[in-house]
Amino acid sequence: MFYREAGQFKTSYQADGQIFPILQDRLALLVLLAVAIVVVPLVASPYALSAILIPFLIFSLAALGLNILTGYAGQLSLGTAAFMAVGAFASYNFILRIPGLPVLAAFVLGGLSAALVGIAFGLPSLRIRGFYLAAATLATQFFVVWCLTKIPYLTNYSSSGVITAQPIVILGYAFDTPNRKYLLVLAVVVVMALLAKNMIRSNVGRSWMAVRDMDVAAEVIGFRLMRTKLLAFAVSSFYCGVAGALYAYAYLGTVEPEAYNLDLSFRILFMIIIGGVGSVLGSFLGAAFIVLLPVLLNVLAHSLTLPTSVASNLELMVFGALIIFFLIVEPHGLARLWQIGKEKLRLWPFPH
Amino acid sequence: QPMEQYIALPSYRVGPYAAGGSGFYGGIIDYFNLVNLSGGVNGVKISWEECETEYNPSRGVECYERLKTKNGGATLVEPLSTGVAYGILDRLAVDKIPMTMIGYGRSDAANGKVFPYVFPLITSYWNQAAAMIKYLGDKDGGMDKLKGKKIVHLYHDSAFGKEPLPVLEALSKQYGFELIKIPVTPPGSEQQSQWLQIRQARPDHVILWGWGSMNAVAIKTAQRNGFPREKILGVWWAGSEEDTVPTGDAAKGYSAMTFNTPGNYPVMDEIRKKLYADGKGNLADASRIGSVYHMRGVSAAILWVEAIRAAQEKFGKGKRVTGEQLRWGLENLNVDEARLKAVGAFGMLPRVKTSCDDHEGSGAVKVQQWDGKKWNAITPNWIVGDKALTRKLLEESSAAYAAEKKITPACLK
Amino acid sequence: MTEDVHMQMNEPEAHFGAAGRKTGPVILDLKNISLSFGGVKALTDISFDVRQHEIRAIIGPNGAGKSSMLNVINGVYRPQQGQIVYQGEVRKNMDCHAAAKSGIARTFQNIALFKGMTVLDNIMTGRNLKMKSNFLMQALYWGPARREEIAHRIKAEEIIDFLEIQAIRKTPVGRLPYGLQKRVELGRALAAEPEILLLDEPMAGMNVEEKQDMCRFILDVNDQFGTTIVLIEHDMGVVMDISDRVVVLDYGKKIGDGTPDEVRCNQDVINAYLGVGCA
Amino acid sequence: MNLNFFFEVLIGGLLSGVMYALVAIGFVLIYKASGVFNFAQGAMVYFAALTCVGVMDKLGVSLWIALPITVAVMILLGLAIERVVLRPLVNQPEITLFMATIGLAFFIEGLAQLVFGAQVRKLELPIEDVPSQYLMDNYNILVSQFDIMAALVCGLLVTSLALLFSKTKVGRALRAVADDHQAALAVGIPLQRIWAVLWAVAGLVALVAGMLWGARNGVQFALTFIALKALPVLILGGFTSMPGAIVGGLIIGASEKLAEVYIGPLVGGGIEGWFPYVLALLFLLVRPEGLFGEKIIRRI
Amino acid sequence: MTTAPYLSVNNVEVIYDHVILVLKGVSLQVPQGKIVALLGANGAGKSTTLKTISTLLRGERGDVTKGEVQFKGERIDHLTPNELVKRGLSQVMEGRHCFGHLTIEENLLTGAYTRSDSRAEIKQSLEKVYHYFPRLKERRSSQAGYTSGGEQQMCAIGRALMAKPSMILLDEPSMGIAPQIVEEIFGIVKDLNSKENVSFLLAEQNTSIALRYADFGYILENGRVVMEGAAADLSCNEDVKEFYLGVSGAGRKSFRDMKFYRRRKRWLA
Numbered sequence A: 001m002f003y004r005e006a007g008q009f010k011t012s013y014q015a016d017g018q019i020f021p022i023l024q025d026r027l028a029l030l031v032l033l034a035v036a037i038v039v040v041p042l043v044a045s046p047y048a049l050s051a052i053l054i055p056f057l058i059f060s061l062a063a064l065g066l067n068i069l070t071g072y073a074g075q076l077s078l079g080t081a082a083f084m085a086v087g088a089f090a091s092y093n094f095i096l097r098i099p100g101l102p103v104l105a106a107f108v109l110g111g112l113s114a115a116l117v118g119i120a121f122g123l124p125s126l127r128i129r130g131f132y133l134a135a136a137t138l139a140t141q142f143f144v145v146w147c148l149t150k151i152p153y154l155t156n157y158s159s160s161g162v163i164t165a166q167p168i169v170i171l172g173y174a175f176d177t178p179n180r181k182y183l184l185v186l187a188v189v190v191v192m193a194l195l196a197k198n199m200i201r202s203n204v205g206r207s208w209m210a211v212r213d214m215d216v217a218a219e220v221i222g223f224r225l226m227r228t229k230l231l232a233f234a235v236s237s238f239y240c241g242v243a244g245a246l247y248a249y250a251y252l253g254t255v256e257p258e259a260y261n262l263d264l265s266f267r268i269l270f271m272i273i274i275g276g277v278g279s280v281l282g283s284f285l286g287a288a289f290i291v292l293l294p295v296l297l298n299v300l301a302h303s304l305t306l307p308t309s310v311a312s313n314l315e316l317m318v319f320g321a322l323i324i325f326f327l328i329v330e331p332h333g334l335a336r337l338w339q340i341g342k343e344k345l346r347l348w349p350f351p352h
Numbered sequence B: 001q002p003m004e005q006y007i008a009l010p011s012y013r014v015g016p017y018a019a020g021g022s023g024f025y026g027g028i029i030d031y032f033n034l035v036n037l038s039g040g041v042n043g044v045k046i047s048w049e050e051c052e053t054e055y056n057p058s059r060g061v062e063c064y065e066r067l068k069t070k071n072g073g074a075t076l077v078e079p080l081s082t083g084v085a086y087g088i089l090d091r092l093a094v095d096k097i098p099m100t101m102i103g104y105g106r107s108d109a110a111n112g113k114v115f116p117y118v119f120p121l122i123t124s125y126w127n128q129a130a131a132m133i134k135y136l137g138d139k140d141g142g143m144d145k146l147k148g149k150k151i152v153h154l155y156h157d158s159a160f161g162k163e164p165l166p167v168l169e170a171l172s173k174q175y176g177f178e179l180i181k182i183p184v185t186p187p188g189s190e191q192q193s194q195w196l197q198i199r200q201a202r203p204d205h206v207i208l209w210g211w212g213s214m215n216a217v218a219i220k221t222a223q224r225n226g227f228p229r230e231k232i233l234g235v236w237w238a239g240s241e242e243d244t245v246p247t248g249d250a251a252k253g254y255s256a257m258t259f260n261t262p263g264n265y266p267v268m269d270e271i272r273k274k275l276y277a278d279g280k281g282n283l284a285d286a287s288r289i290g291s292v293y294h295m296r297g298v299s300a301a302i303l304w305v306e307a308i309r310a311a312q313e314k315f316g317k318g319k320r321v322t323g324e325q326l327r328w329g330l331e332n333l334n335v336d337e338a339r340l341k342a343v344g345a346f347g348m349l350p351r352v353k354t355s356c357d358d359h360e361g362s363g364a365v366k367v368q369q370w371d372g373k374k375w376n377a378i379t380p381n382w383i384v385g386d387k388a389l390t391r392k393l394l395e396e397s398s399a400a401y402a403a404e405k406k407i408t409p410a411c412l413k
Numbered sequence C: 001m002t003e004d005v006h007m008q009m010n011e012p013e014a015h016f017g018a019a020g021r022k023t024g025p026v027i028l029d030l031k032n033i034s035l036s037f038g039g040v041k042a043l044t045d046i047s048f049d050v051r052q053h054e055i056r057a058i059i060g061p062n063g064a065g066k067s068s069m070l071n072v073i074n075g076v077y078r079p080q081q082g083q084i085v086y087q088g089e090v091r092k093n094m095d096c097h098a099a100a101k102s103g104i105a106r107t108f109q110n111i112a113l114f115k116g117m118t119v120l121d122n123i124m125t126g127r128n129l130k131m132k133s134n135f136l137m138q139a140l141y142w143g144p145a146r147r148e149e150i151a152h153r154i155k156a157e158e159i160i161d162f163l164e165i166q167a168i169r170k171t172p173v174g175r176l177p178y179g180l181q182k183r184v185e186l187g188r189a190l191a192a193e194p195e196i197l198l199l200d201e202p203m204a205g206m207n208v209e210e211k212q213d214m215c216r217f218i219l220d221v222n223d224q225f226g227t228t229i230v231l232i233e234h235d236m237g238v239v240m241d242i243s244d245r246v247v248v249l250d251y252g253k254k255i256g257d258g259t260p261d262e263v264r265c266n267q268d269v270i271n272a273y274l275g276v277g278c279a
Numbered sequence D: 001m002n003l004n005f006f007f008e009v010l011i012g013g014l015l016s017g018v019m020y021a022l023v024a025i026g027f028v029l030i031y032k033a034s035g036v037f038n039f040a041q042g043a044m045v046y047f048a049a050l051t052c053v054g055v056m057d058k059l060g061v062s063l064w065i066a067l068p069i070t071v072a073v074m075i076l077l078g079l080a081i082e083r084v085v086l087r088p089l090v091n092q093p094e095i096t097l098f099m100a101t102i103g104l105a106f107f108i109e110g111l112a113q114l115v116f117g118a119q120v121r122k123l124e125l126p127i128e129d130v131p132s133q134y135l136m137d138n139y140n141i142l143v144s145q146f147d148i149m150a151a152l153v154c155g156l157l158v159t160s161l162a163l164l165f166s167k168t169k170v171g172r173a174l175r176a177v178a179d180d181h182q183a184a185l186a187v188g189i190p191l192q193r194i195w196a197v198l199w200a201v202a203g204l205v206a207l208v209a210g211m212l213w214g215a216r217n218g219v220q221f222a223l224t225f226i227a228l229k230a231l232p233v234l235i236l237g238g239f240t241s242m243p244g245a246i247v248g249g250l251i252i253g254a255s256e257k258l259a260e261v262y263i264g265p266l267v268g269g270g271i272e273g274w275f276p277y278v279l280a281l282l283f284l285l286v287r288p289e290g291l292f293g294e295k296i297i298r299r300i
Numbered sequence E: 001m002t003t004a005p006y007l008s009v010n011n012v013e014v015i016y017d018h019v020i021l022v023l024k025g026v027s028l029q030v031p032q033g034k035i036v037a038l039l040g041a042n043g044a045g046k047s048t049t050l051k052t053i054s055t056l057l058r059g060e061r062g063d064v065t066k067g068e069v070q071f072k073g074e075r076i077d078h079l080t081p082n083e084l085v086k087r088g089l090s091q092v093m094e095g096r097h098c099f100g101h102l103t104i105e106e107n108l109l110t111g112a113y114t115r116s117d118s119r120a121e122i123k124q125s126l127e128k129v130y131h132y133f134p135r136l137k138e139r140r141s142s143q144a145g146y147t148s149g150g151e152q153q154m155c156a157i158g159r160a161l162m163a164k165p166s167m168i169l170l171d172e173p174s175m176g177i178a179p180q181i182v183e184e185i186f187g188i189v190k191d192l193n194s195k196e197n198v199s200f201l202l203a204e205q206n207t208s209i210a211l212r213y214a215d216f217g218y219i220l221e222n223g224r225v226v227m228e229g230a231a232a233d234l235s236c237n238e239d240v241k242e243f244y245l246g247v248s249g250a251g252r253k254s255f256r257d258m259k260f261y262r263r264r265k266r267w268l269a
């Protein structure tokens, strides 16, 4: 009874177009942000920050990027990690080769490089659809990683192809502790999530969804397929590129191209499917699921004092089983589950 | 202050490398149990905790972060994964926890002035590569005989496989053999084209720088193409039972590097007797006791325990040492013949003596050959390659790293 | 060719459709259109024209080629032969985007709404050609982009009011019953403020009452905005009541063209389609 | 150019292609009949091979006894998958079913290793993986006799499955299911039963692939990765075509080997990882549904 | 009604997606050998009712939370559609749902999946369907996905007939069909009904024709049955006349003379 829009009348379309039309939602989000910005850095342990929250945020960003492409524009892609790699290695090279380049600018340039690669590999999407496209995007995955291992210039001639991310210094302020890194990542992710939400609620977003839902009709209405799809590839790759740069700079530190392997692409795909295809919130929920669940299971399995190999295998099985379980409960992902929960709450205490 | 010496083990027992992971960590834990049975290190028991990384860098980092603060703080970590090791490399100095990378990772990390908390103990890839060429030269009847010979470097196309290239290239120039580099795309489950190329090139030796399933496939494909296995020399990650058993007879005659001499040792007998006989062994399958990975784990644990002992000598006998103190122990390790004899592992691993300049401490390896059933050492003595060369490369490379990271190289106290 | 066109343009302008509606000059002229798919001849040598402001119906048995005709008009299919003259210009390479840009909007026989989007969003997509701000501005959602969005939103709301679908504004269209989906689809087409509106069986699956509403919408659009309408419909009551002129197709051929009354009494049409003679 | 060498590479490639096709068949089977892209196919291959050697090991029995046991296990697995995973997910979007198979893959991998352990094992089939002496002597061309047998097995599988799809009532029903679950149910196609049978058959195909690949590379976790080799084969041949799987396999196998041998050295080698994908991709630009795949119908 | 109902739906409640309540206690009966029409505005719940009966609801995340469905005196809500078809209950779904990649003929043949009859018999049924819909015969080897809307609709109906059902649920059979063929379809319905004693439950928007052929009718409004009665009675009812048949006191009104949007009369809120 407390959670509903009754009594909240919109007097302008502007108000109605808000991201969160319900006051309670807006408040909740503000509180959440306040907690994330103020409380978390104060109370969270370095472990929580540097091993859970930072990767969670980075993966959320990558998942958001993939969601733009797959969830909103309907182009299934398995090349996410490749775009992340481009972002990371490009940022590394920009910082290395342009003395005095601000780190954030390098991230943006890294993202733009990824966007370029995204456009190049997005071209086939004009003809290829569905799982054919997905399998074809694997070409990106393998090709990019191969280039990174084969072109010594990209890794600054490091003998083994490993790069070490430069320290993050912005305006003379070093982001070197988990706390600071967390805040930096949080800021980037929040801003980019907001931008994504804006795109999605305006014409670009609608063009993506239109192409996703029925591309022929979208064309008849006047959307240009090529421009729309390539833009989706570009924006998505940009997001993934920035996420990849953060992955290297704010999380791993030293990376080899192999860190951006197919496995990572798949993990990010899992995130959006579990979280909710075509939902910004879903990207976050999915990332939380895929990052947290194995940790929880691991902790749990250890508390059972099983032999480790048994525990590890059980973990894997339970993880798989839970994925299936959640899909059966709600095929549209956690975000939908959340939404249904909210709808129920709105009707509460009446069942319908 | 807990009395136990706690060690973090971000291990992997599922996934593609589970076979190696379970052997290696099994060996470590077996030795720890053995030490604890006899009262620990001067009365300090060793404790440890495992965490499943699936060989995945990001999960590995999480494991490290989770494990490091437990039980009063981890004092040592060993991920047995290059990716994970890189992911935590930057964090070690901050957390003051030493990490060993026994037989893997970046070779230049042996420079303790630049990498104070990293210990690529026993031997690095560069020294191994140098030793390989030395062995091949000796086998052919002297290093000068290498001139004009063809050596194929068949490698896992990744940072790991490319690591020895500087050494091999330098040696190829020095001794005048032709180095043919043939990469295999991971995971390498199909190598027909590579082996056709090899057969075409008619090399005198093939260095198999592989990892995981790629090794068995290489050996099988060599057989399929009628290439003699005697001419193939594997890296130590291509020299375990896991690499040869699945090939059946195909691996007969194949040899590989190792830093553990195959055979039986008193310490292994003790493990069998005191642990497995009582059902307290860590390996699910007792037939794997004394296997290459298991022995490698035991060796790692021996070195750590010796380092703990050394640290206790300096900072207080019978007391738990901190990560910083253990770092000192690792840096001032001197496991000589006498110590090895004392722990029942004489001959099993080379003597190791570390210093701030040399976190590797040895660089000596042996060659073993598969007879269809088990590995046998075929070099009676430990082989050491051209250390001057590797030292030069190490200095250059670590200096570049230091410059990039803005580190002033210095020894820690 | 062009002479031909001018000739037509110079014709006296005032026409009165069968429904007493004042219609303008020929806005769309289809000449000798032929279209086939492999062996199937969907359209054979079809010519007819559409005048400004009229309601032009296309009828014919199933599989006669009616939908294909619409697809030709708005560039989804490219005819193997023939010529389309639209607003006095010969359209050679008409593709759907060009058609949309020049003011042709349509609805589809098998509803082609964007299933994952809400009713409002679907209608907003209809206005996409009128939106000018680039995507960076949209991402920032600031200044002109925001104002533009709101301006178009107002237009969309007008259409929602017009079609009386206020209550389902925020519902994903996939959940709507068939009839309402048809209405939303009309709304999406209207949102483009088209010159010509092509409607493919807009009243299929509706009951009489709903059809009456739908007719009213169509007539109002025609009246208020002067939109020319090309309509395919199987309900003869509707066709005969509201259209000015009717084309009849059968097996891809034109078998009749004229006012509803003329068509109704055409023996070929009766044989092929209507079944009953004119009363 | 050394012609003999060229032919060796070509033939080696073709035969590797056959091995890829063997895995691809499993994918086609499931995709064609339910529109599901079965991510767990690789895991099933591993599971099958591991079960077979695991049974031999644990029970100490010979291959000929272990094999029927494994067959039974694979059939049970297929039935269980239908009951637990697919049945509740009828009529859901493709991507959901795809994700479910990912969950399945994790589960099967965990289960296999839990029951039989993670160590690498060998699997010896009665046919040795050595060059065929006959071909060597008579044509001076090096072909493994094992590969020849694999090609025969693969051909047999493809022919029988292709016949099943094109000639039988069940085949038609399967294609119907892939088009529209809901309508298939409405006409009375017993989706559940058909899926159960199908997954059981897919399990058996996985077993065949697992035995051959296991004998070739050893029974180890990496068997799950060979699915990656099957993907370009699939997109080239078309997801919905049995003959496509084999033709695609041959093309991919041959061209990737030739590329690695003749182009690889020019660009630093190791192009086998991406070359098949790029090749398949270029090919798709010409035929977006692959060689023999069913055209995607886009009509309004 | 005196005869025991062949099909009966008792007080069924349906919820989609756990939250959207669509049927609020619908009850209806179809006696053996009768044609029953289910009428109602868009969104009244006609299709949902039919899907509840054929248990196809499960695939659309709909749940039957109350009530039961009986066919030939047996509860069928737990059966699979396959078992229902075997028992003689077939459904023609709204919106065609042809198998796009199969040819028209293959589509029809899948309809006979549950039959274990000989090839000849099935061939005979096929010929019968072609006889009903000559247009299908012409297009028999085209992929259904490329045929026109009306052809697909015929295909869907023909496919259901191929199962030789004893009871057919028809969801808007006349949609998108040329008027002549509509008459023919209803002729077929009558034909099957009288000659082969097939029962029908048909959801139809074309009220006049539906009531002309049906024996009995139900009017659904907002998920509730608001009116029921013999077809003849219903077509005489003033409200039905005005809102469903489009005829008011002064006979049929021209569509162009509707000068205002009608406010629908609701029987129940």
Ligand SMILES: Nc1ncnc2c1ncn2[C@@H]1O[C@H](COP(=O)(O)OP(=O)(O)OP(=O)(O)O)[C@@H](O)[C@H]1O
Pocket (backbone or CB within 6 Å): C174, C175, C176, C177, C178, C179, C180, C205, E016, E017, E020, E022, E040, E041, E042, E043, E044, E045, E046, E047, E048, E049, E060, E094
């Ligand atoms: N899959 C679904 N998810 C959510 N709501 C649904 C779903 N299907 C139908 N509905 C809702 O159920 C209600 C009844 O729909 P139904 O399709 O049964 O109506 P109908 O009487 O057949 O209408 P029409 O004449 O337009 O076909 C509608 O309000 C619709 O929005």
Ligand SMILES: Nc1ncnc2c1ncn2[C@@H]1O[C@H](COP(=O)(O)OP(=O)(O)OP(=O)(O)O)[C@@H](O)[C@H]1O
Pocket (backbone or CB within 6 Å): C037, C040, C041, C042, C060, C061, C062, C063, C064, C065, C066, C067, C068, C069, C109, D299, E139, E142, E146, E147, E148, E149, E150, E151, E176
């Ligand atoms: N893309 C296509 N490929 C092959 N055949 C097609 C295609 N589009 C239409 N046809 C065929 O062309 C003929 C005309 O189809 P169209 O859809 O125009 O019919 P229609 O007059 O709209 O019929 P209905 O009233 O049933 O909708 C049909 O026989 C159809 O099968």
Ligand SMILES: [Mg+2]
Pocket (backbone or CB within 6 Å): C066, C067, C068, C109, C200, E148, E149, E150
């Ligand atoms: Mg049509």
Ligand SMILES: [Mg+2]
Pocket (backbone or CB within 6 Å): C177, C178, E046, E047, E048, E094, E171
């Ligand atoms: Mg309906």
